[in-house]
Amino acid sequence: AVAAEAGNDVILWSRNKDVVSDINKNHENKLYLKGASLSPKITATTETSALQNCDILLLVVPSQHLGAVLEASKDQINSKTPLVLCTKGVEIKSGLMMTEMITEILPENPLAVLSGPTFAIEVANKLPTAVTLACADESLGKALSKTLNNRSFRIYQSLDPIGAEIGGAVKNVIAIACGIVAGKKLGDNARAALITRGLSEIVKLGLAKGGRRETLMGLSGMGDLTLTCTATQSRNYALGKALGEGIKIQDYLKGRITVAEGLSSSKSVTELAQNLSIDMPICDAVCSILHNNADIDKTIAQLLARPQKAEV
């Protein structure tokens, strides 16, 4: 929708025939984006051959499936086509960040990361939004920003794709923690503490991976963390809130088709941090609750009982 609003012709690839038909016939995607009316400039297809002649490819498949989709379609992708990563997450299977995984599959393609506080429905409905577009190649970053920027979608440039990616991947895990605290009615102080100490975890991991502090403090870091940790429309926050209210994860996920990336990223981010010998107690706690069936109250008590330490 952003690319179309900026004046581009847009082709959307989907595996789902019903979604394709809804977009082409009704200019809507009722299954995944109810309440947004899409530009007729957007057409959809299930054919990966459509990837052949694109000037830019925006990658939006959920993190645990993007690798498989790229593997299956890489023969259709020209090695000169710039790829813009919009997915937020770390692959469990390989432990790789999305940009690392993409580079393994498509080593020659130029790569950028587009990330920030961007609830899709607000973006599609043209509500004011600001994001980071990070690309190590400054002139390509400028060209991509110019192509995608529009009056309601303001793009700030950055040269730090790693920092932009880490912020987006880890904030989903912290948002689940904030949701749990809300579900448990533990108060606003606790949420502010989680956001701030969560940011500290994001910064530690981001710097260890080679990202820059100022990126982590910007739209794709602090900005997205703030949005997701404070809004009930966040799927990650909502998942945490349900758990905090006592709903079992299997029951919550039953019948849900949309992704809450923090569920998988809590595992992959925690493993990544362990491999780098970085202490990320909040992500660790969320991982234990989601994947090791840890008791929520005991996990919170353990977090609060950690030895005192200097703030910085």
Ligand SMILES: NC(=O)C1=CN([C@@H]2O[C@H](COP(=O)(O)OP(=O)(O)OC[C@H]3O[C@@H](n4cnc5c(N)ncnc54)[C@H](O)[C@@H]3O)[C@@H](O)[C@H]2O)C=CC1
């Ligand atoms: N929805 C939002 O507000 C935002 C989402 N993102 C990120 O974008 C990525 C995608 O999220 P959403 O579109 O919101 O998720 P969603 O769950 O609403 O939609 C996922 C889409 O991917 C497709 N999909 C799922 N598994 C697939 C597979 N194995 N092969 C091919 N297609 C598959 C689904 O059919 C669907 O079209 C995530 O990493 C998310 O964190 C980033 C910014 C904002």
Ligand SMILES: O=C(CO)COP(=O)(O)O
């Ligand atoms: O990444 C997002 C907003 O920037 C979307 O967050 P949720 O996946 O938690 O809804």
